Amino acid sequence: xxxxxxxxxxxxxxxxxxxxEDTKSGFDEAGDKIKAGAKAMGNKIKDSDNDMGxxxxxxxxxxxxxxx
Numbered sequence: 001x002x003x004x005x006x007x008x009x010x011x012x013x014x015x016x017x018x019x020x021e022d023t024k025s026g027f028d029e030a031g032d033k034i035k036a037g038a039k040a041m042g043n044k045i046k047d048s049d050n051d052m053g054x055x056x057x058x059x060x061x062x063x064x065x066x067x068x
């Protein structure tokens with residue numbers, strides 16, 4: 001049987017790249033949520049009759065749309 005030798009260094013590098021990519025994605029998502037929350041709070045302050053949850057969802061949708 002001729003099996004290719006394990007290259008743990010390449011596997012480790014690939015795992016590190018994957019982890020870094022996942023972390024960046026998580027930070028981007030968290031940033032979008034923070035922005036949406038801040039904008040929703042600003043809208044709520046401007047018009048106290050607005051529902052905070054609805055404002056947040058509206059702003060979150062806008063922030064997510066910017067990524068595309």
